[in-house]
Amino acid sequence: MSKVDPEKLMVKAEKLTKLSFTRWTADWKSAVVLYEQAANEFRATRNDEKAKIAFEKASKCHEMISQPWDAAKHLESAGSLAKQLGEWNEVLDFFRRASELYSECGRAQPASDALAKGARLLAEVNPEEAIRLFNDACAILEEDGKEQMAFDLYRDATEVYIKLERYTDAASLLLRWGLAADHCKAVNSQCKAYLGAILVYLYTHDFKQAEKCYNDCSQIDAFLSSDQGRCSSKLLAAYEEGDAEEIKRICLSSAISHLDHMIIRLARKLPTGDLTSLRAKDAEEEALDEDDLT
Amino acid sequence: MSVIDILTRVDAICKKYDKYDVDKQRDLNVSGTMPSPAYSSMWRTTSRERFRCSFSSACLSSELASKEKNRASAVAMNAEIRRTKARLLEEVPKLQRLALKKVKGVSKEELAARNDLVLALPERIQSIPDGTASAVKQTSRWSASASSSHTEIRVDSTSDGKFESEYFQRTEESNQFRQEYEMRKLKQATGSRLDAIAEGLDTLKNMANDMNEELDRQVPLMDEIDTKVDRATADLKNTNVRLKETVHRMRSSRNFCIDIILLCIILGIAAYLYNVLKN
Numbered sequence: 071m072s073k074v075d076p077e078k079l080m081v082k083a084e085k086l087t088k089l090s091f092t093r094w095t096a097d098w099k100s101a102v103v104l105y106e107q108a109a110n111e112f113r114a115t116r117n118d119e120k121a122k123i124a125f126e127k128a129s130k131c132h133e134m135i136s137q138p139w140d141a142a143k144h145l146e147s148a149g150s151l152a153k154q155l156g157e158w159n160e161v162l163d164f165f166r167r168a169s170e171l172y173s174e175c176g177r178a179q180p181a182s183d184a185l186a187k188g189a190r191l192l193a194e195v196n197p198e199e200a201i202r203l204f205n206d207a208c209a210i211l212e213e214d215g216k217e218q219m220a221f222d223l224y225r226d227a228t229e230v231y232i233k234l235e236r237y238t239d240a241a242s243l244l245l246r247w248g249l250a251a252d253h254c255k256a257v258n259s260q261c262k263a264y265l266g267a268i269l270v271y272l273y274t275h276d277f278k279q280a281e282k283c284y285n286d287c288s289q290i291d292a293f294l295s296s297d298q299g300r301c302s303s304k305l306l307a308a309y310e311e312g313d314a315e316e317i318k319r320i321c322l323s324s325a326i327s328h329l330d331h332m333i334i335r336l337a338r339k340l341p342t343g344d345l346t347s348l349r350a351k352d353a354e355e356e357a358l359d360e361d362d363l364t
Numbered sequence: 365m366s367v368i369d370i371l372t373r374v375d376a377i378c379k380k381y382d383k384y385d386v387d388k389q390r391d392l393n394v395s396g397t398m399p400s401p402a403y404s405s406m407w408r409t410t411s412r413e414r415f416r417c418s419f420s421s422a423c424l425s426s427e428l429a430s431k432e433k434n435r436a437s438a439v440a441m442n443a444e445i446r447r448t449k450a451r452l453l454e455e456v457p458k459l460q461r462l463a464l465k466k467v468k469g470v471s472k473e474e475l476a477a478r479n480d481l482v483l484a485l486p487e488r489i490q491s492i493p494d495g496t497a498s499a500v501k502q503t504s505r506w507s508a509s510a511s512s513s514h515t516e517i518r519v520d521s522t523s524d525g526k527f528e529s530e531y532f533q534r535t536e537e538s539n540q541f542r543q544e545y546e547m548r549k550l551k552q553a554t555g556s557r558l559d560a561i562a563e564g565l566d567t568l569k570n571m572a573n574d575m576n577e578e579l580d581r582q583v584p585l586m587d588e589i590d591t592k593v594d595r596a597t598a599d600l601k602n603t604n605v606r607l608k609e610t611v612h613r614m615r616s617s618r619n620f621c622i623d624i625i626l627l628c629i630i631l632g633i634a635a636y637l638y639n640v641l642k643n
Contacts (some may be wrong), residue, residue: 218577218581255580324562324567
């Protein structure tokens, strides 16, 4: 292939797509070929801006000739180029559109992959959007019944939540993860997700919530009889007794060391806050109960 | 099971059945080779004879032990010697009391001399070499071999550590040995090695579970790939067959011959026409 000036290609392709007096219908097929060529040339010469535009136009041509798969592929390339250029809105748009096109093809996995890629690229800059993308990706997979693929997404989304210090959201996401694991009978992941949720609640020093969470999760036999269940009951008992040394020891145990690293980081910082205040609150409550009984 | 355990049990059993030991009884009744005729009048008691016999036998055994090549039996003999020494030390106070008793026919000097002798006895007893200085270290090393040589004795591990004084008299060597044993046992109970093994097993279990889930995840994907590839293969086979047929039809030899014949006929007609026209 002789080296053709990509600019010239772009101009030629433009002419093909523009409707004019002599041209009644746009010739998308040939235009798309030219656009693809031009885009590859631009990418090779590291001209990201022009390459991005070329990919975008190529994708539009594909849409016109109803080839959503190729269109989506080009949009993904355009999206990664946009990320290099730092145009975050465009990144978001491109990946969302790509995901929609994949869904049009009826392929859920690539659709959620596209959203996940976009979310990972946006995680640093726009975490809110990233979380939304992750949630949508998980939803797509769950609709399709492929929850197992969603584990990685849940893990990344939890990481973003913890970075944002939105711990209650992180904990609820972990519980959703546990639910997804339950659907596909991944008992180990389920128990690990539940233990992670309890740890996050304890990190926010919300002992009541942690206990409630433990009680809810104990309804599930698999969790109750698992290592993680035992570990969490020991941890809660240590919290009730206010034994900081015991808590530290449990957090160094193997059940917790096999969780995801960001949760281990939280666990190592336990116990947060004052343990005696928990006990005082419990004692008060007990006194009230006794009064009620008499 | 450490050596000291086995040995103490052996000692206990031997002591229990001492009265059935014919050789030993004979020894007790025969007067030993202990020197000092000054004692002869006074010491005509079974305790003295027993003492003398034990003492001599202890000296004898210590000699044998030092010559003994087989380490396990050397250890056993040394332990026996230690036991004997302990017993002898026990009897020294009795002798002391006897020495101080005033018996007629014994002068005051003799009495004093006897007292001194009695006092010197413990030292003599201690000086009987029983190889404890080096034995402590060595027995710990030989514990495996020693215990294997005592396999006929059944050891009861549940009563470990309960060494009551009726089993043996404590000497500092045995104390030291026992301390070492207890330290070792404590270390094993806190299980630094067992802990490491447990942790390794936990990691393995976690990894195995994760691998299990990953494989479960990949099974439907593989099935999908299988179906798709089967479909693609069928398509390809189909296409190949059709292509072969087409090419065959285009290039079949019969058609080829007909083509050549027709070509020759046309050339012939053209040549004839050319000739006609030329003329």
